Amino acid sequence: MDELTYTEVGATAGELPPGYHHVRAQRIVGHGEEDFARAADDLFAGLVQRRAGASIRLSEVPLRTGTHIEMRLRLGPFAFTIPCLVVWAERTAEFCGFAYGTLPGHPERGEERFELRLLASGDVLFSIVAFSAPGRWFTRLGGPIARNVQARWTRRYLAALGPRRP
Structure with missing residues (x-):
């Protein structure tokens, strides 16, 4: 398995x-x-990230545990490559998600963990859970800015799923 940059693999499933x-x-x-469904x-299929504005490449679709994800984001004049590895994926008739x-x-x-649940009420609940710390010099230097960027992307991810409009 590729070398992840943190040791708490799977912690988005419980206490952060x-x-x-x-x-x-x-x-x-x-x-x-x-x-x-x-x-x-x-x-x-990675459409949450794509609809949120990221360029995304998956090593396989649909993604599963072990899938490599490479996202590219533009923030003004800056472009960032964001490599990730799917560490968990599951899909049933009433629950699915990946991290x-x-x-x-x-x-x-x-x-970062993305989950969908079909609730007893019939509502489809989309949840995002994440833990993160700066990983590069520029995210350490830009701490509050990096948090604002993360909050904006979380909102964009949440808005990316929903009923399709004609």
């Missing part, structure tokens, strides 16, 4: 580790089995 910035966010993105297909961890070269170090 100390010493990192933590993110927990969620949104209802649809209702019913059809919306859940569509959102799950989109999630496992990716950071690889060398990523601006941060940590893990």
Whole structure:
């Protein structure tokens, strides 16, 4: 397995580790089995990141544990390569998700988890859980700016799933 840049692999599934910035966010993105299935297909094809504005390349689609992800983001005049490895992926009729961890070269170090649940009410809940710390000199130097960028991307990810409009 590739060398991840953190040791707490899988921690987004439970209590988040100390010493990192933590993110927990969620949104209802649809209702019913059809919306859940569509959102799950989109999630496992990398469309959340693409719709949020990242260029993304997956080593395989649909993604699974072991899939390499390379994202590219532009922030003004700067472009960043963001390499990740899927460390967990699961899909059932009422639950699915994956988590990716950071690889060398990523601006941060940590893990991000994306989950969809078909609730008993029929609502489709999209959740994001992450922990991260600066991984490169420029994210250490730009601490508060990096947190603002992360918060903006989390909002964009949450907005990326939902009913398709005609």
